[in-house]
Amino acid sequence: MGITENTLQKLRMANLGLKILLVTVVCSSLLIAVEFLGLKTIYQPEVFLPIHTNIEFFCVFVALSTFTVTWYSYLNNCSYYSYFIGLGLLAVGFIDLFHFYSYEGMPHIFTRACANKATLYHLLGRLIMAVTFLVSVLLYKKKTCFIGRFRCYMLAVTLTIVGFVFTIVTWNPDLYPVMFIKGQGLTQPKVLTEYFIIAILLAAVFGYLRLYKKHMDGYLQFIIITLIILVFSELCFTSYQSLYDTVNLLGHLFRFASYVLIYVAIFLNNVKRPYLELVSAREELARANTVLEEKVRERTRDLQEANEKLTWAASHDSLTGAINRMEFSNRFKKLVENPREQAVHCVVAIDFDSFKKINDTYGHAVGDECLKTFVRAAREVLRPADSVARFGGDEFMLLLPNTPREGARVAGEKLRSHLVKIADPPFTTSMGIAEWPKDGRKEKELLNRADKALYLAKEKGKNRVE
CATH class of the missing domain: 3.30.70.270 (Reverse transcriptase/Diguanylate cyclase domain)
Structure with a gap:
């Protein structure tokens, strides 16, 4: 007796539930161990900054690579959903780059590097990412082939937003509240903003869970796990006391893991999946071609037999078989x-x-x-x-x-x-x-x-x- 579609759906949902539980347990255990079991440590800048630099560069690279994949794959799949995520990650990649160069201890570029400016860049990048994934829930499975240069106009709008953020944060520090006070830690606006970002991420998680239940697309599992890890990353960024402490480092490590999953998900959806579909289509075409060739051979044999019969009938007596x-x-x-x-x-x-x-x-x-x-x-x-x-x-x-x-x-x-x-x-x-x-x-x-x-x-x- 075969497995029904309803049973298969329940099994897949149960499988996803186990993965979510495992990720939640692992991330929670790490956060609790660092926060409450005495593992919190403040590192020296010369120790922390190289780790932070590598993580940030990796995240920027993944964000820009993801955009590149969606930019070129859009020409073939017309996936507005993937392209929208790519644009969001492009903006996040540039803002993360600004965050990296604004971090305390980094060389001064344009204006003095400080914790408050770096923190604001971080918040804006996380906010854009959270909103991108929340809105993308509404765009899943939507395919729109933009006419003319509209795709380029969307890219121009994204880069304009990035330029606006860079201008405001870098040269207008009086327009935004203080996010971090050295020696005291995070301010209330910073913590509230982090919780607001967490709320958006959780809303995106529930949205993607509904999508997965409806479509049972394995790609969505990567996105859901990514969003859950990002939630724990943001939780870390609500409680660190020093820019160089273990909680802040753990938050960046969670970000690192989430970006790995983001790239895998986008790669699977925009490169590997079309490739596998192409391979499957080629195999199907080869099978169809084989069937067609066999039918052509059969038809050719039938025609040859018919021609032979006609030729024979034209030259022979139908009753006796003698020639005419x-x-x-x-x-x-x-x-x-x-x-x-x-x-x-x-x-x-x-x-x-x-x-x-x-x-x-x-x-x-x-x-x-x-x-x-x-x-x-x-x-x-x-x-x-x-x-x-x-x-x-x-x-x-x-x-x-x-x-x-x-x-x-x-x-x-x-x-x-x-x-x-x-x-x-x-x-x-x-x-x-x-x-x-x-x-x-x-x-x-x-x-x-x-x-x-x-x-x-x-x-x-x-x-x-x-």
């Missing part, structure tokens, strides 16, 4: 147009004796069988090179290549003797021989000569060869 008069003429013409030196050929005109009596006595069906018996007997007695032609009714003609008159007479007598043995009901035939070129060089002349010899055989008592 047209084919007899063709063979005679080929034979005499390229004669061997000193070669002679014979034609033998044959007519049944009292064939009408057979039809009247036994019926036309028996008469037809007698005609078939005659042709079969002729083929059994004559050589493969000899031809038996039915000219009509009970009139037949033999074409005997490279055979003189005496040879034709011997062949005729053999045929008469054989008919005596196999004919049922018994019947006899009369035969008249004409020799080429002695009795005529043209077919008509030769046939007339054979007919005269046949009539002579009839006059002399029938059932004989003349």
Whole structure:
């Protein structure tokens, strides 16, 4: 008994639930261990900054790579959903880059690097990412091929937003509240903003859970796990006291893990999946081509058989299988147009004796069988090179290549003797021989000569060869 669709859906949801539980337990355990079990440590900047630098560069690389994948794959799949996520990650990638260069301890670029500026860049990047994934829930499975350069206009809008954020945060520090106070830690606006981001991420998680339940797309599992890890990352960013402590580092490590999953998910959806679909399509096309070739071969065989039947029907008598008069003429013409030196050929005109009596006595069906018996007997007695032609009714003609008159007479007598043995009901035939070129060089002349010899055989008592 097979598994029903409903049962399969429940199994897949249970599988996803176990994965979510496992990720939640692992992330919670790490956060609790660092926060409450005495593992919190403040690192020296020269220790923390290289780790932070590598993580940030990796995240920026993944964000920009993800956008590149969605940009080029859009030309083939027209996935507005993937392209929208790619644009969001492009903005996040640039803002993370600004965050990295604004971090306390980094060289001053444009303006002084400080914790407050770096924290604000971080918040804006996380906010854009959370909103991107929440909105993307509404765009899943939507395919829109933008006309003209609209795709480029969307990219321009994204870069404009990035430029606006860079300008406001870098050169207008008085427009936003303080997010971090050195020696005291995070301010209330920073913590509240983090919880707001967490709320958006959780809303996105529930949205993607509904999508997964509806579509059962394995790709969505990666997105759901990614969002859950991002939630724990943001939880870490609500409680660190120093820019260089273990909680902050754990939050960045969670971000690192989430970006790995983001790239895997986007790669699977936009590169690997289309590739597998292409491979599957090629295999299906190959199978269809094989089937088509087999059908073509079958049709070709059928056509060849039909052509052979038509060719045979055009040159043979349908009742007896003997060649018809047209084919007899063709063979005679080929034979005499390229004669061997000193070669002679014979034609033998044959007519049944009292064939009408057979039809009247036994019926036309028996008469037809007698005609078939005659042709079969002729083929059994004559050589493969000899031809038996039915000219009509009970009139037949033999074409005997490279055979003189005496040879034709011997062949005729053999045929008469054989008919005596196999004919049922018994019947006899009369035969008249004409020799080429002695009795005529043209077919008509030769046939007339054979007919005269046949009539002579009839006059002399029938059932004989003349």
